[in-house]
Amino acid sequence: MAERPRLAGFSHQGILKYGLVRDGIVDLSARYGARWPSLREVIEAGALVTLAEEAAALPADHALEDITYEIPVPAPEKIICVGVNFPDRNEEYKDGQAAPANPSLFIRFPRSFTGHGRPLVRPPESPQLDYEGEIAIVIGKGGRRIAEADALDHIAALTLCNEGTIRDWVRHAKFNVTQGKNFDATGSIGPWLVPFTDEGQIADIALETRVNGEVRQSDRTGRMIFSFRRIVNYISTFTTLVPGDVIVCGTPTGAGARFDPPVWLKPGDVVEIEAEGIGLLRNTIADEVFRP
Known part of the structure; x- marks a missing residue:
């Protein structure tokens, strides 16, 4: 091919x-x-x-x-992230609950991401910088209340995301994760956009995360709880999707928070996210140089 x-x-x-x-x-x-x-x-x-x-x-x-x-789409109107979208991720919560009927969603700001080959930044407020390897879709044709049958027609491109998270800050409040998901340059998107032309590009492809060469996350998109079609359909029910919007579609099990004890990213580490037909997103880790 x-x-x-x-x-x-x-x-x-x-x-x-x-x-x-x-x-x-x-x-x-x-x-x-x-x-x-x-x-x-x-x-x-x-x-x-x-x-x-x-x-x-x-x-x-x-x-x-x-x-x-740089991140491939500059200043997207929306970056919407899907949480808990693989079966093993749902089981990690050990709450006895079945997979939810609808996607869990949260918003990230463009400034919280950096590009391929650049360091993810660990802030001075917390050492708990974690990785989450994900596939992201970029909306090409906007719309509201998009039917699942038509959803893939609204995707322009695919890319990769390291949806880096400051773990203790996602638990600072009762009902939201916004703080821990939006520290500047804690995640990455890239390296590039691959134009989306057919469902075979994402129907059942391997997604893998490696830290310093060690495989930490590995799964296939065919196992996602919510398909790409369902994600586009659900999100477009409550908000109008526009060209350039980025939807980050969920991470497999194996993040550093799930180790016992947890294993956080530290300066000098190398994180690689790879998916078939899309590419490899690579970042190092560095401490933030804070100048008040």
Whole structure:
């Protein structure tokens, strides 16, 4: 099978750009930026596949070592995350309850994520930085109350997410996890967008998380409690999805919090999230340099 095109947001010499990733990167923003300033506008125009095809024969403009990856969709209107979406994750709670009838959801802010190859930042307020490897879908065609039968038609692209979490801060209050999910640069999205063209890309693919080369999470999307179709349908019931929205679809069992004793990420660790047909998202860990 031919490799699917990969479109990334990146910065070069401090300037935000987007391009097609091959052995180097084709700077598409230099060619199409007046029409589509970022990948968000490309998504809204439904032009990801067309743009990738047009750029396939173009020469690379930058070496990959000369660019810095950014989160692929800049300033998305919404980043919505699904919790407890694999059977073993539900069993981790040991509360005797069956899998819920509806998805558990929470919101993250774009600033809480960084790009591929950049460090996740452990804040001074807590050492309990944890990993969660997930597949994320990017909405291409907006809508409200989208039927499950039509849901995949609204997906423009796939990417990966390390939905990094400050564990003790998700328990600071009774009913929410917002604080522990939104420390700056504690998670990552990327490395790129893979245009979504058929259900086979996500129907039953392997998702794996490794820390320093050790497999910590491993499962398949075919085992998700809530399918990609159901997720899009459910979320669009209460909010209008728009092009560029990112939905992070849940993590398998095996996060550091579930070890006895828990194993938290520390500076120097390397976390890799990998999924078939999408790619590999890699980040190191560093302590935040806090300057009041």
